[in-house]
Amino acid sequence: MAVPLRPLVAALCVGLVATLFTTAPTNARAEAPSDAEAWTVSAAPGAPRARIALDEDTGAVSLAVTRGGRTVIEPSPVGIVTESADLSTSLRSLGRTDRQIDERYRTKSGKRLERRVRMQETRLSFGTAAGDRFDLVVRASADGIAYRYVLPAGSGDVLRETSAFNLPPDADAWLGTYRADNEGQFTQYTASTAPTGEYSDQALFATAGGYTLLAESDLTGAYSGARLAHDQGSGTYRIKLADDRVDAEGQLATPWRAMVTGDLATVTRSTFTDDLAPGSKVTDSSWVRPGSVLWTWLAGGREAGQSLAAQKSYVDYAAERGWPYEAVDAGWYYKPGEWETTDPDWQTNSWMPELVDYARDKGVGIVVWIHHRDLDTPQERAQWLPTLERWGVKGVKIDFMDSETQSMLQWYDTILPATAEHHLMVDFHGSTIPKGIQRTWPHVMTLEGVAGEEKRTNTAAHLTTLPFTRNVIGSMDFTPGAFQRVGLRPNSDAAETGLPVVYESGLQMYAGTPESYDARPLAREFFDQLPAAWDDTRLLSGKPGKEAVLARRSGERWFLGGVYAGAAHTAEVPLSIGSGQWLVETIRDGADGLVRKRQVLRGGETLGVDVVANGGFAGIACPWRPGVTNCAR
Missing domain, CATH: 3.20.20.70 (Aldolase class I)
Structure with a gap:
C-alpha cells in the first residue's frame, strides 16, 4: 500500500494538535499557583508532584518533581528553540487551563490487558515580547509525570530542545550507552560519575523520592527520537535529538518527556508510556494473537x-x-x-x-x-x-x-x-x-x-x-x-x-x-x-543489577521467573500473589540438571529457592485445594 509520507504525518500532527489546543478547561485537581510564577500539578495526595516555575529575572521555565515531599528530579530547564524564536528564555506567562483524564483501554499484550488511565493535565501558555508562544502540557498520574511542547503553526523548524533532567549527583543510575539499534549494555553508576557520553533515554535513577525511569512517548515522524547527553561530574542529562533540525509543518506537538516514578514495584508494573500515547488506530484487532x-x-x-x-x-x-x-x-x-x-x-x-x-x-x-x-x-x-x-x-x-x-x-x-x-x-x-x-x-x-x-x-x-x-x-x-x-x-x-x-x-x-x-x-x-x-504483573523482589523476580498472572495461575547476579545463595521471595493457599512448583538448578520442587504455601509467606551463582528459577503457583497435585493444564 503506497502511503504519501508528508500528507500522512501532517494529517496526524494537525489532528492531534487541534485536539490539544481546543480542549476545554474543566474543574482542576491541580493546585492553584502559590504565586503568579509557579504552579504545581499532581494526580492525588502522595502521587508524584510536578512544580513548574518561571524565573522572574531570566524568564526561563523549570520543572521539578517530588514524591512524598522528597526530591525525584531537581529543578530542570524546560524550553525549545525554533527557527523563529528561542522559547527557553525571556518568557512570560499567558494563562493556564486544566482537565482530568479518565480512560479505559484494552491491549493485546503487555503487563496487563485491561488498563485504566487517570491523569491530571495542566496546560501552561508562555510567550515572548515579540509574540512567539508555546504551550507546556504537563500530565501527572499515580506513577509518573510527563510534559510536551505544543507549538502553533508558523513557529518554523525545531533546532533543539533545552530540556534536561537534573538528578542529585549521588543518585544511583543504571544507564545504557546509546546505540542506534538501542542495544547498549546497562551499567550502574551514580548520576554524576557516569562517563561523558550519550545514553539511551530509558535511564533509571534512585533518589530520595524513589525510583525514576526517564522515557519518551508518542514518538512519530513529526519529530526526532531523543537520547540523553551527559558530562561526567554533573547530575544533568540533556535531551539531544537525532536530527540537527526537525522539519515542522503547521502546528506541532512534540513527544512526551516522561518520568515513571514510584517505588521499584510501581515503576516495574507501570504502563505510563502506553497511557500517554494515542488510542488504537486499528479498528478490528481480532486477528492479533500473542x-x-x-x-x-x-x-x-x-x-x-x-x-x-x-x-x-x-x-x-x-x-x-x-x-x-x-x-x-x-x-x-x-x-x-x-x-x-x-x-x-x-x-x-x-x-x-x-x-x-x-x-x-x-x-x-x-x-x-x-x-x-x-x-x-x-x-x-x-x-x-x-x-x-x-x-x-x-x-x-x-x-x-x-x-x-x-x-x-x-x-x-x-x-x-x-x-x-x-x-x-x-x-x-x-x-x-x-x-x-x-x-x-x-x-x-x-x-x-x-x-x-x-x-x-x-x-x-x-x-x-x-x-x-x-x-x-x-x-x-x-x-x-x-x-x-x-x-x-x-x-x-x-x-x-x-x-x-x-x-x-x-x-x-x-x-x-x-x-x-x-x-x-x-x-x-x-x-x-x-x-x-x-492479566496482571507484580514484582516480588528486585534490585537492578542484583535480582529480579516477577510474577505474571494468566487466569488463576501465576507464573514466576527469577534471575540473579552474584554468588550462590538461598533466595527468599515474598509470595505476594494473593491470600489463600497456593501450590507452588519451582524449577531450579540441580547437581545433574534441572529439578522440580512442589510445596503448599500461603499467600504472603516466603518462598525459599536455592540459587546457583548467576542463577535463577522458574515456577507456577496455582490455588491449592485437596486433591490438587500439580499446576499443569
Missing part, C-alpha cells in the same frame, strides 16, 4: 532459513509442543549462498507458500524475517505486503532500521498502517523502542531494542537490570531459551527457563534448538504452558 514462537535463527542460522525441509521440521516441533508460531529468519528469499542480493523472482521461486500451507494444516502460523530495505519504498511495500497476506503469513520481523531520525520515523508512520491493513503482526528488530507504539498500533507485538540473547557480551547484572529499564516501557524481544549457548550466556539453565516470565513479549521468540529443549524436559514443559499475554 503467542509462543519457535525461532530458528540461533537454532539453525541462515542455512536453515534457506531450507524448506529444515523449516518443515521446525513446524513439526512447534506443532508437537502446541506453540502457535514458527519464525523463518534471514535466508528464505535470498539466492543460495548470498547475503546481500535478493532474488528478483522471489514470489515465483519461493517455497514459502508451501511452508505456510504445511504449517496451517498443523495449526502453526508462520512469521517471516524481512530486511527494512525491502520495504522502504511504496513500490516494494505494494509488492511484499499483499503477497505475504495472500500466502497466509501471520507476521513479519522487520530488521535493520537502526535509526530514530525523523525520516526513519516517517517510515514507521507508513509501515504501521500498511502492515495492519494486510493483517500482519510485527516484530521490529534493529529498531526503536516501544514509546507507546503498542497502544496506538496493537499489532506491534514486540520490538528488539535490547542487548538480547544473540549477544555474547551480556552479563548477569545486565539481565537483572532489563526488567527495570527497557522492559518497563513495552514488549521486549530478548529471544530467551537458547539453552544450547552454554558458555555464551551468563546465566544458568534455571534462570534461562525463567526469562520468558521475567521478560514480557507479545511474541515470545524461543531461541533454542529442539534438541536443547528435549534435553531439558522440565524447561520444555514449562515453556509449553506459558502464555504470551498477561
